[in-house]
Amino acid sequence: MNEILTNLALIAQLIDVKQALSIFYCAALIIFLVACTQPNDVVPSAPERPAALDRFGQSRIDEFNYLEDINDIDTQNYLASEQIFSQESFDIWLPLRREISKELNQFLPAAKRDNSVQLGSYYYWREVVSGAQYPIFFRRAVERETIGAASKQIVLDVNELADGHSYYALGDFSVSPDGRWVAFTEDTTGAEHFNLRVREISTGRELSVPTTLVDASLAWLAHNSLYYVVNSLDGSNVMRLNPFSAESYSVYREDDPSFNVDLRLSRDGNFLVLTARNPVSTEILLVDKAGIQKMISPRRIGHHYQVRVAEGHVYILSNLRQPDFEVARFDLKLPDQWSYFETPPGTIKDFEVFADGLVLLIEERFEFSLFFYRASGEASLLLKTPPIESIRLSSNPNLYSNLVRFVRYGPHLSDQTEEIDLITGELRVLELNPKRKIPSRIARLEWYEARDGTQIPMTWLQAPDRKTKMPVLVTVYGAYGISQTQSYQLELQPLLDRDFAVANLYVRGGGELGPRWHEAGRLQLKMNGINDFIDGVDYLAASEAIDPRKIFVRGVSAGAVIVAAALNRRPELFAGVILRYPFLDLVGTLADQSASLTPADILEWGNPSDDADLKYLLSYSPYEQIKSQKYPSVMLTVAKPDSRVSMAESLKWLP
Structure with missing residues (x-):
């Protein structure tokens, strides 16, 4: 294989954790785009x-299978040479x-404060103070009028939690009903294995919690x-812990390892919402304070749903009857x-x-609308965006508020939090930080025709003073029904300043045009997404x-499947390829039953133990x-450790 890849000029950067700073990555990206025009x-x-x-x-014969062993001497030597x-x-x-x-530091604020949200008798918010790497979460009592340091x-x-760790990520946190304690999860290795801690907010005293x-x-x-979740290769257990006695026991067992289990509180605070989800189905249980469980709808293939609980009713967003989802309501006493x-x-x-009432966020061909349905049944349009702008609902924890908060964003816009009054329709921008000055950009939405006649959307960004023959960086994902973000990306600004255009292709397999768009690029239709990318x-x-x-072109994680598959088919199309944490050895990874993500990944890509899936x-x-x-230049970044995409995939693909 060395002869095959002699002309593949590689820059492989091994990093210890997956927490690469935007500035480093942006600098590496631009350097690569310059350097790859000079073959090595x-x-x-x-x-x-x-x-x-x-x-x-x-x-078959695999010349590089030994690279899966990180402790092999040849593997170690090869890694050293790449570094x-x-x-x-x-x-x-x-x-x-x-x-x-x-250049980039000019765009980064020295300090930042988020808008506060009310949870119970406190307002909570997050701040990043000058000179700090991580945020601090604050609160103040609702009756306090000021937001000064004393209140x-x-x-x-x-920052205090991360001190002494080379890697630190806060998973989630939850405050006790009496407001005295905070429970939180933390990852100190980058492997997405979390520890659970319980701390008294006023004193910092911690309880002994053996989790x-x-x-x-x-x-x-x-x-x-x-409540917390313990995952294993054969499923998940939801545990109920008394943090004051350290006694715990399982209240729910998920035996299908393809399902991810997520926990949250209902907005009225009366229920634990337990969601089990895999790529093809959803099942949700409500657990009340006495521990009694209520099934919302049993899992069935193709049915995804979400729920909200309010005033004795359950609201459900479901695709049971309509692929693009619809909303239903039922009384908790009459669940059918x-x-x-x-x-x-x-x-x-x-x-x-x-x-x-009920607020709905609806997207149609990249135009977003917010609708309000009053309890009386009357519906009104709150706002609608142009195609190149997007909105997402923000944190709205207060059930009894008449203000709905959302974020407006786009590739040419800095994220902006706004809220709209459901009664008067008044719109207000919530801006606590100095407005980031963003250079003027031309942003637009285009559609191109794939080889089978399907119209594929693409967003486009460029500086206003360059019209023709621009270099371009193209990004794609196209998997798991996930929608690529259209938000402003700081790391791309130096490229735009250097006369690059930036394009995102929304190929089949992603979620940009709804569930049917995902289905059209999943399993044995995955080539649709690859062809859409090549045609784009x-x-x-x-x-x-x-x-x-x-x-x-650039592909991250599962997006690298599309980019690398296109690279094998049409290498002459590309001047350079950027792959981050790439998924490259599909058969080898999907055959690994010891990997925690394999059961769910099989539902997206196929099962190699099935002859038809293996062939495809x-x-x-x-x-x-x-x-x-002849291949173009490639910049590849991998992470150690990485619980989602093994570093071995990249090592085997490189030589």
């Missing part, structure tokens, strides 16, 4: 050690790195009822009697319930605005489809 034939290579593999009746090569490659461009860092209380200082290797999710329902709301066309992306790059190459010799996977899997041809 002297690249690291791993020694070949052919091994015969027999998987699912398929026999040296990477460092030397970036060191050449040190002045440019400093220049980019200076606010620290709930959690993440490690838990999930991030938790919820405090009653004084002696703290659903009454449905009549809603406008489009996909219902989210919803929230207030004492006076061809569309850009034919545009007068783009220099076809300077098309760079082998037809596009980036690792199996490497060919003897």
